[in-house]
Amino acid sequence: QSALTQPASVSGSPGQSITISCTGTSSDIGGYDYVSWYQQHPGKAPKLILYEVTRRPSGVSNRFSGSKSGDTASLTISGLQAEDEADYHCSSYSSTSTLKVFGGGTKLTVL
Amino acid sequence: EVQLVESGGGLIQPGGSLRLSCAASGFTVRSNYMSWVRQAPGRGLEWVSVIYSDGGTYYADSVKGRFTISRDKSKNTLYLQMNTLRDEDTAVYYCARVELRYLDWIFDHWGQGTLVTVSS
Numbered sequence: 001q002s003a004l005t006q007p008a009s010v011s012g013s014p015g016q017s018i019t020i021s022c023t024g025t026s027s028d029i030g031g032y033d034y035v036s037w038y039q040q041h042p043g044k045a046p047k048l049i050l051y052e053v054t055r056r057p058s059g060v061s062n063r064f065s066g067s068k069s070g071d072t073a074s075l076t077i078s079g080l081q082a083e084d085e086a087d088y089h090c091s092s093y094s095s096t097s098t099l100k101v102f103g104g105g106t107k108l109t110v111l
Numbered sequence: 112e113v114q115l116v117e118s119g120g121g122l123i124q125p126g127g128s129l130r131l132s133c134a135a136s137g138f139t140v141r142s143n144y145m146s147w148v149r150q151a152p153g154r155g156l157e158w159v160s161v162i163y164s165d166g167g168t169y170y171a172d173s174v175k176g177r178f179t180i181s182r183d184k185s186k187n188t189l190y191l192q193m194n195t196l197r198d199e200d201t202a203v204y205y206c207a208r209v210e211l212r213y214l215d216w217i218f219d220h221w222g223q224g225t226l227v228t229v230s231s
Contacts, residue, residue: 104154
């Protein structure tokens with residue numbers, strides 16, 4: 001059982017926007033702006049797409065955006081494209097002995 | 112170009128040992144923070160261990176006392192020595208370069224992973 005809670009799956013049509021939630025506690029998401037998101041295509045390694053809630057690494061599309069409210073962080077993908085179909089994992093710093101926590105991952109299907 | 116290539120995975124019986132390697136190119140392992148992250152079949156990611164540039168190490172509670180992270184300067188390679196393996200250690204193990212952002216570890220480059228299967 002993962003420390004952060006994500007929906008198992010979400011779906012959307014090309015051109016639409018979708019949002020994936022990631023819920024933690026005051027020891028991780030709620031207490032710090034250290035949320036990151038990773039995209040993982042089937043059989044591939046994860047790829048960093050957001051860090052510190054809203055920051056995008058160089059080369060990542062501005063269709064990916066992040067936000068946070070209380071103990072829940074969100075990833076929004078706008079203008080959905082077929083290539084966005086992948087698993088998305090959230091992560092956060094944790095002030096507990098765990099230090100770093102992940103969500104269980106969300107499978108995005110582009111219809 | 113940054114590249115990370117893991118090796119050393121395989122099938123091992125419960126209680127056994129295995130050493131994973133991660134050969135790096137395009138940067139110096141010794142000068143960076145490096146980490147191992149694993150993913151059990153059909154599950155999410157789980158942080159396993161990190162080694163700082165000053166040699167400091169941290170471990171997830173689930174592997175503390177059984178796994179050891181280390182590096183070889185001459186080979187520019189990261190290692191994970193795994194002892195007393197359990198069924199629940201079955202996973203794809205990824206090595207990743209870490210960027211320290213204030214308190215947080217950002218995994219900015221990943222290898223392709225190596226599968227470890229613990230089963231009798």
